Amino acid sequence: MFTGISKRLKKPLLWRGLILLIILWVVTRPAPIIVTLGPPQKVVTINPKIGVHTRLTDEVEEWKIKRTLQMVREMGAPWIVEYFPWGYYEPKKGVYNWTHPDIVVKHALNQGLTVIARLGFVPKWARPKDSVVSYLDPEHYDDFGDFVYAFVEHYRGKIRYIIIWNEPNIALEWGYRPVDPEAYTELLKVAYRRAKEADPEVQVLAGALAPTLAPPGDPWGMNDLDFLRGMYRAGAKDYFDILAVHSYGWTFPPDDPPAPDKVNFRRVELLRRIMEENGDAQKPIIITEGGWNDHPRWSKAVRPAQRVEYTIRAYEIALKEWEWCQAVCLWAFRYPWATHTYQDYFTFVAVDFTPKPIYFEVQRYARGELAQEKLP
Amino acid sequence: MPAVSWLRKNYLKLLPLPLVLLGLTVYLLLFRKDSTWEEILKRGSIAVCLDPSYPPFEYTDEATGELRGFDVEMAKAIGDYLGLKVEILTVGFDGLYDAVKGRKCDVAISALPYDPLLTQDVAFSISYFEAGLMLVVKEGEENIHSPDDLKGKKVAVEWGSTGDVEARRLKIKLGELEIKPYPTVEEALRAVKEGQADACLADAVSAYSYWGREGGVKVIAPALVSTPYVAVVNIKNKALLGKINEALFHLRKTGYIHSLAEKYFGVRPANLWP
Incomplete structure (x- = not known):
C-alpha cells in the first residue's frame, strides 16, 4: 500500500497540485485581525460624571472590545460598569482564568476609562444542581468571598470599584427565592472583608437595587426603599463604601419629582434620604444602571427625541445638583448581538457599531457644544 | 463472553445497521411531514397571536373592548381565504x-418586521406592508425624487430617530445637507407641509398617517431603509407557511391590502411592499 502512495507522490503533477493547493489556502484564508493596544488615551469631557454600562462579557473578538471602549471614550464618558461573572473565571474551586477580563481591563484602562466591576454569577460547583446562576446559599458565601479576594488582588491598582451582586431585591436575581436584605447583608459583609484584605483601597459598592414598587409580601421582589432600610437594620452600614443605584426614568422626564409610589430617575433621592437617616451621608452614590428606552411599541418607552433630551439632562443633574453622586452609568452602551426585544432600544450604539443619534448628542454635550443650543 | 465472540465473527453483518440508522435520522430531520396544517384543518380554525398596542395595526377599541386594526382584519381575511x-x-x-x-x-x-437574524428560529411570510424609512416631500414638489436630490436641501427629522440616523449618513454622502431636528415626527412632517423644510425622513406608518390625516405632503417610494412587515410561523410549519403566503399573495393581487391601507391611513400608497 505504502509503495503505491510513494509511487504516486513521485508524479510531478501531483506535487504541483499539492503545492498549488497549499498556496491557495495561504492566499485565500482570512487574515488574522491584529489588535494592538495603541497609545494611552484620555477622556475629554465637560462632565466627569458621564458613564455607561458596557456589555463586553460575551464579546469574543478583541477588536470589538477595543472598538467599544474607544467609542465610549470618544463619546466623552470616563466611567464604565462591566459585568465580571464569577462562574466564567473560576470554573473549578481555586482555578482562575483571567484571559478574557484581562483583555477588557487592559483596553479600558488604555482608553482612560475607570472600570466599575459588577461581580456575581454563581459557578455550577457552588450551587445545587438545576439552580439558576443567581442562587447562592450562605454555605457558599465564603467561596464567593474567595473569588472577590482573587479578583481584587488580580486587578489591584487597575480596578478600584466593585459591585457586590446585582438587584438582590428581586427574586430573579436572588435565585428565585424570597428576597432577604439580611441574607444579602451577610453576603456583603463577607465580600467586603475579603475585598479589603486584598486591597484596602478598593471601593465596595452595595445594593444595585432594582427600582420596584413591589407591595409587602410580593414573592417576586421587595420595594428598593424597604430593602435598603432592611440592609441598614441588618448592619450593612460598615460594609460598603458607595451605594450603587439603578435609576430608570421609564416615561417620566428626569426632573419629575421623586415619590415612594413612583419609579422615576429621581427616585435615587429617596434612597439618598435613607442613607442620611442612617448617618451615611458622607458616602457617595453611583448610578450603575439607568436611563430611558425609545422602543416604538414598549409601554415604558419614550420618543427618541425625549430619550436624547432626558439622557443629557440626567448627566447634567448629576453634575450640577447631586454633589453626592459620583457617576451616572446608563444602560447600555452596545449589545454584542441584537436581543430582538425592547432591550435593543436602550443602547447608544448598534450591534454593528453604528452610532445612534443619542451617541452623537451625548458626545456634543460632553464636548460642550450643546451648551447654547436648544431644539427648534 | 459468547456475545463478544459472536460480534467478532459477525461484525460485518452489523455494518449496515449504523447506515440505516443514519439514513432514518436524516429522513426524519429533512422529510418528516409537519402535521400542523392538517391539525388546523381538522379543528377548522387558525390561532393568530398579536399585541394590540400598536394602532392602527392592532389596538383595542376602548368603547367596545374589541380588537381592531389593519392586522386584525388581514388575519380574518387570511382565515376567510383558507376557509x-x-x-x-x-x-x-x-x-x-x-x-x-x-x-x-x-x-x-x-x-x-422581517429579521434576517431570526431565520433559523422562525419562518417569515412574504411582506404585506413596507414600514421602512420613507422620503416625504411637500405635495406638488417635482424636483425631489430620491435621496440623491437632497443635496443642499433642508431635511426635517425626528431627533434621535432612524430618520435622523439616515439623514446624518446622507449628509456625509452628499456633503451639503441641513438636518433640521424636531421633537416629534409629526412636527418634522408639518415642517415640510409648511415649507420650513424641503423633505422629511420618517417611518412609513407615521408618514402615511400624517399624509392621510393632514394632507399637503406626499410619500416617495421606495423606502430608504426597508422594514417589511411579515407574518411569522414556526420554522417547522412549512405547509402552513405556504398557505399563508398563498393567502397573502391573493390579498395583494386583489387589492385587499391596499384597501386596508386606505381604511386605516386614509391614503392609497403606490408601493405597499418592497
Missing part, C-alpha cells in the same frame, strides 16, 4: 416569537 375561523390571542410584543416557537399560536401577525 378557517380565526382565533386571536393577545400576547405582549416581546413574547410573540416565543409564542410561535412554543406553538401557543399558529401564526403571529402583529406588525412584525
Whole structure:
C-alpha cells in the first residue's frame, strides 16, 4: 500500500497540485485581525460624571472590545460598569482564568476609562444542581468571598470599584427565592472583608437595587426603599463604601419629582434620604444602571427625541445638583448581538457599531457644544 | 463472553445497521411531514397571536373592548381565504416569537418586521406592508425624487430617530445637507407641509398617517431603509407557511391590502411592499 502512495507522490503533477493547493489556502484564508493596544488615551469631557454600562462579557473578538471602549471614550464618558461573572473565571474551586477580563481591563484602562466591576454569577460547583446562576446559599458565601479576594488582588491598582451582586431585591436575581436584605447583608459583609484584605483601597459598592414598587409580601421582589432600610437594620452600614443605584426614568422626564409610589430617575433621592437617616451621608452614590428606552411599541418607552433630551439632562443633574453622586452609568452602551426585544432600544450604539443619534448628542454635550443650543 | 465472540465473527453483518440508522435520522430531520396544517384543518380554525398596542395595526377599541386594526382584519381575511375561523390571542410584543416557537399560536401577525437574524428560529411570510424609512416631500414638489436630490436641501427629522440616523449618513454622502431636528415626527412632517423644510425622513406608518390625516405632503417610494412587515410561523410549519403566503399573495393581487391601507391611513400608497 505504502509503495503505491510513494509511487504516486513521485508524479510531478501531483506535487504541483499539492503545492498549488497549499498556496491557495495561504492566499485565500482570512487574515488574522491584529489588535494592538495603541497609545494611552484620555477622556475629554465637560462632565466627569458621564458613564455607561458596557456589555463586553460575551464579546469574543478583541477588536470589538477595543472598538467599544474607544467609542465610549470618544463619546466623552470616563466611567464604565462591566459585568465580571464569577462562574466564567473560576470554573473549578481555586482555578482562575483571567484571559478574557484581562483583555477588557487592559483596553479600558488604555482608553482612560475607570472600570466599575459588577461581580456575581454563581459557578455550577457552588450551587445545587438545576439552580439558576443567581442562587447562592450562605454555605457558599465564603467561596464567593474567595473569588472577590482573587479578583481584587488580580486587578489591584487597575480596578478600584466593585459591585457586590446585582438587584438582590428581586427574586430573579436572588435565585428565585424570597428576597432577604439580611441574607444579602451577610453576603456583603463577607465580600467586603475579603475585598479589603486584598486591597484596602478598593471601593465596595452595595445594593444595585432594582427600582420596584413591589407591595409587602410580593414573592417576586421587595420595594428598593424597604430593602435598603432592611440592609441598614441588618448592619450593612460598615460594609460598603458607595451605594450603587439603578435609576430608570421609564416615561417620566428626569426632573419629575421623586415619590415612594413612583419609579422615576429621581427616585435615587429617596434612597439618598435613607442613607442620611442612617448617618451615611458622607458616602457617595453611583448610578450603575439607568436611563430611558425609545422602543416604538414598549409601554415604558419614550420618543427618541425625549430619550436624547432626558439622557443629557440626567448627566447634567448629576453634575450640577447631586454633589453626592459620583457617576451616572446608563444602560447600555452596545449589545454584542441584537436581543430582538425592547432591550435593543436602550443602547447608544448598534450591534454593528453604528452610532445612534443619542451617541452623537451625548458626545456634543460632553464636548460642550450643546451648551447654547436648544431644539427648534 | 459468547456475545463478544459472536460480534467478532459477525461484525460485518452489523455494518449496515449504523447506515440505516443514519439514513432514518436524516429522513426524519429533512422529510418528516409537519402535521400542523392538517391539525388546523381538522379543528377548522387558525390561532393568530398579536399585541394590540400598536394602532392602527392592532389596538383595542376602548368603547367596545374589541380588537381592531389593519392586522386584525388581514388575519380574518387570511382565515376567510383558507376557509378557517380565526382565533386571536393577545400576547405582549416581546413574547410573540416565543409564542410561535412554543406553538401557543399558529401564526403571529402583529406588525412584525422581517429579521434576517431570526431565520433559523422562525419562518417569515412574504411582506404585506413596507414600514421602512420613507422620503416625504411637500405635495406638488417635482424636483425631489430620491435621496440623491437632497443635496443642499433642508431635511426635517425626528431627533434621535432612524430618520435622523439616515439623514446624518446622507449628509456625509452628499456633503451639503441641513438636518433640521424636531421633537416629534409629526412636527418634522408639518415642517415640510409648511415649507420650513424641503423633505422629511420618517417611518412609513407615521408618514402615511400624517399624509392621510393632514394632507399637503406626499410619500416617495421606495423606502430608504426597508422594514417589511411579515407574518411569522414556526420554522417547522412549512405547509402552513405556504398557505399563508398563498393567502397573502391573493390579498395583494386583489387589492385587499391596499384597501386596508386606505381604511386605516386614509391614503392609497403606490408601493405597499418592497
